[in-house]
Amino acid sequence: xxxxxxGFVGRRRPQQPGRxxxxxxxxxxxWPVLTAxxxxxxxxxxxxxxxxGLVERPTTWSWEEIQALPxxxxxxxxxCVTTWSKFDTxxxxxxxxxxxxxxxPTPGAAYVLATSTTGYxxxxxxSDVTGGKAWVVWTYDGRPLPRDHGGPVRxxxxxxxxxxxxxxxxxxxxxxxxxxxFWEVNGYHDRGDPWLEQRYQGD
Amino acid sequence: MxxxxxxxxxxxxxxxxxxGVVREVRHxxxxxxLLRLEVDGRTxxxxxxxxxFRLTAEDGYTASRSYSVASSPADPLLEFYVERxxxxxxxxxxxxxxEPGDELELRGPIGGWFVWDGSAPAVGVAGGxxxxxxxxxxxxxxxxxxxxxxxxxxxxxxxxxxxYPDELGDQTVLLTREALDGRAAGxxxxxxxxxxxxxxxxxxxxxxxxxxxxxxxxDLLMDLGVPAGLVRVERFGPTG
Numbered sequence: 001x002x003x004x005x006x007g008f009v010g011r012r013r014p015q016q017p018g019r020x021x022x023x024x025x026x027x028x029x030x031w032p033v034l035t036a037x038x039x040x041x042x043x044x045x046x047x048x049x050x051x052x053g054l055v056e057r058p059t060t061w062s063w064e065e066i067q068a069l070p071x072x073x074x075x076x077x078x079x080c081v082t083t084w085s086k087f088d089t090x091x092x093x094x095x096x097x098x099x100x101x102x103x104x105p106t107p108g109a110a111y112v113l114a115t116s117t118t119g120y121x122x123x124x125x126x127s128d129v130t131g132g133k134a135w136v137v138w139t140y141d142g143r144p145l146p147r148d149h150g151g152p153v154r155x156x157x158x159x160x161x162x163x164x165x166x167x168x169x170x171x172x173x174x175x176x177x178x179x180x181x182f183w184e185v186n187g188y189h190d191r192g193d194p195w196l197e198q199r200y201q202g203d
Numbered sequence: 204m205x206x207x208x209x210x211x212x213x214x215x216x217x218x219x220x221x222x223g224v225v226r227e228v229r230h231x232x233x234x235x236x237l238l239r240l241e242v243d244g245r246t247x248x249x250x251x252x253x254x255x256f257r258l259t260a261e262d263g264y265t266a267s268r269s270y271s272v273a274s275s276p277a278d279p280l281l282e283f284y285v286e287r288x289x290x291x292x293x294x295x296x297x298x299x300x301x302e303p304g305d306e307l308e309l310r311g312p313i314g315g316w317f318v319w320d321g322s323a324p325a326v327g328v329a330g331g332x333x334x335x336x337x338x339x340x341x342x343x344x345x346x347x348x349x350x351x352x353x354x355x356x357x358x359x360x361x362x363x364x365x366x367y368p369d370e371l372g373d374q375t376v377l378l379t380r381e382a383l384d385g386r387a388a389g390x391x392x393x394x395x396x397x398x399x400x401x402x403x404x405x406x407x408x409x410x411x412x413x414x415x416x417x418x419x420x421x422d423l424l425m426d427l428g429v430p431a432g433l434v435r436v437e438r439f440g441p442t443g
Contacts, residue, residue, distance in 0.1 A: 003222070003308060005258040007300040010266055011292045023257075023267055025292070033414035033438050036316050038421035038431045083267050118431065148418055186315030187217045200313065201217065 019077065020085055021194035027084035033148045036182070037118045040168055042152050047117070049099070049136060049153065053174035056104030063152070066136070069094045074135055074156055079194040081161040091145075091156050093137030096129045099172065109174035113181060114155050116168040122181035123190070124157065124164060126174065133159055136169060161192035161199070215315035218246030220257075225305045226280055232363055234287050235332070236298035237273075239280045240307065247276050250339035251318040251409065251437075254281070254311030258296055268293040271335045271411075271437075272312065273367075275342035281309075284366055286332045317409060317437040321347050324403045327355040328396065328420050330412025334359075334366045336437065337411060341370060354399045358391045358416065375399055391416070393423050400427060411437040 013026050020026060044063040052058040061069070072095040079085045105126065112129055115121050128134065135156040138145050145151035150167030157164045163183045184190050189198040197203060223240035231237055250272070257267040274282035287298035301307070319325050319340045327337035334357045344352045356375040359365040362383065365376065377395050380388050386395075400408075408429060410420045417438040424434055 003259060003306065004261055005296070005307065006305055008258040008260050008266075008296050010258070010260045010264050012264060023265060025266060033417075037436055038410075038425060038434050039418055040431070041425070082269060148414060182316070187215065187313055200310075202219070 019087070021079055022197050023199075024079055024083055024085040024194065027086050030084075031086055031149065032080070032082070032084055037120060039147050040117050042117075042147065042168075044152065047152065048170065050171045051099050051103040051174070052171065053113075054106045054109035054176060055100075055174055056106060057102070059099070059103045061099075066094060066153075067138070069098050072098070072135060074137070074158055076158055078158050078162055078165075081163055081188065081192065081194075081199050085194075089158075090141050091135060091137040092139035092142070093135045093153070093156070095132060096134040096136060096155075096172070097132065099136065100130065103174075105174050108176045111175045111178045113173045113175055113179050114166040114169050115171040115173065116166050117170050118168055120166060120168070120182050122155075122164050122166050123179055123184055124160070125178070125191070128157060128160060128164075128191075129172075133157065159193070161189075161194055163188065164192050215249050215252060215318045216246050216312055217315070218248075218311050218313075220308060220310045221245060223281065223307045223309045225301055225303050225307060228301060228303055230298070231284070231366065234364065235366065236285050236287060236294075236301075238283045238285065238297060238301065239274075240283070240309070241280055242309065245281065246312060248272050248281075248312035248339075249318040249320050250275065250343045251336045252312035252314045253336070254283070254309045255313065256293060256297070257308045257310065258293055259308065266292045269313070271339070273335045273338045273342075275339055275346050277346045278342070284332060284335045284338070317411070317435050319343070319353070319407070319409065321349065321352060323352075324406040325353045326399055326403050326406045326408045327353060327357075328391075328408060328410045328412075328424075329355065329357045330391070330416030330420070331359055331364070332366055333410075333412030333416065333437070333439070335411075337409060338367050338370060340409070341374075354403060356391070356395055356399055358395075358412075391420060391423065393427055396420075396423055397427060400424075400429065406433070408434045409437075410434060412439070414438045 050060040074091045137156045155166040155169040227239035229237040253269045253271045
């Protein structure tokens with residue numbers, strides 16, 4: 001498939017085998033920012049988190065209420081579709097399982113659409129955000145999540161490319177059918193598994 | 204709460220892997236390379252879209268990076284203007300090794316959001332090589348016979364580092380480290396943006412630059428009362 005590029009040697013960093021998904025590189029200590037919209041201004045008094053759609057009890061948490069939920073942390077790697085991966089990140093927040101347990105998904109719920117305060121959306125199969133695989137987070141390395149990186153609150157789904165981890169998340173809507181989100185209608189893959197290199201439509 | 208910014212769906216072309224033959228290599232300044240490539244039967248892009256470049260070593264190791272297209276859709280060749288980062292893996296290869304006649308693996312065009320089809324007025328706000336996709340828009344507007352459709356404000360560190368100085372005509376140029384035409388050296392300010400925005404009320408605003416530049420420009424636009432829903436942002440990080 002891939003043709004050799006004349007004269008290209010590359011600058012490989014030593015890697016633990018199996019840690020870097022195909023086509024990714026280790027960005028080291030940098031954390032590039034990639035978003036499509038203006039970084040929104042945030043007033044904690046205005047922000048809420050809602051789980052609605054196909055649930056028994058549509059539920060909304062205030063900034064204070066969500067932080068009072070049982071906390072949970074992710075420690076591990078993240079992978080961006082623009083080919084950088086960042087190792088050993090540490091995010092703190094609440095497991096999506098806790099939010100879903102409060103709202104009670106109905107048997108027909110199979111997908112989730114995450115919506116941000118900016119109107120950004122991304123879609124996921126429900127199975128990709130349940131069972132300890134997804135978080136709603138507000139700290140990074142023990143500090144408040146920076147605004148440019150989705151602060152105050154972002155979704156975190158680290159086993160998929162990072163555009164699925166919607167910045168400035170404010171709503172999770174459970175759906176019966178898949179509904180493509182922002183990047184998904186703009187040429188990107190519907191699921192985005194970095195280990196299968198599902199970057200763009202057709203991968 | 205902000206106006207929802209990004210709720211439209213994209214209708215932009217999208218292309219797969221292809222081979223680009225390098226036809227021209229130029230070094231507009233020591234930190235940049237301009238490449239012009241011929242791609243047989245390429246998918247026509249819209250200004251603002253990008254391509255992924257994939258370099259492959261003898262042992263199969265690959266490195267990929269995305270670069271915005273600088274050429275207009277009507278250009279028979281695809282043009283890219285790449286900033287050379289000293290610690291960059293791909294940009295150093297493109298700047299130091301690539302010669303006319305080389306073949307490069309490309310994938311594109313990609314991206315359905317930061318695109319402009321020339322059907323409505325637009326304002327571009329660029330930092331450094333963030334100007335590249337806006338150059339494609341300026342050229343496209345010229346090709347359409349509607350150079351009035353787009354206005355650009357571009358910030359660079361020095362005159363020498365300003366990309367495409369010859370194509371900027373009467374666009375707004377500011378330099379952060381040198382005075383220019385009576386404007387003192389300094390970062391992008393509301394006073395640089397206001398006259399351009401006033402000339403194009405309601406126009407879509409395309410912001411492209413580093414994360415720091417895009418954040419600052421976004422804040423200025425909000426201060427100036429531009430609805431977030433009119434602004435499309437493309438940020439780039441140190442991705443070499």
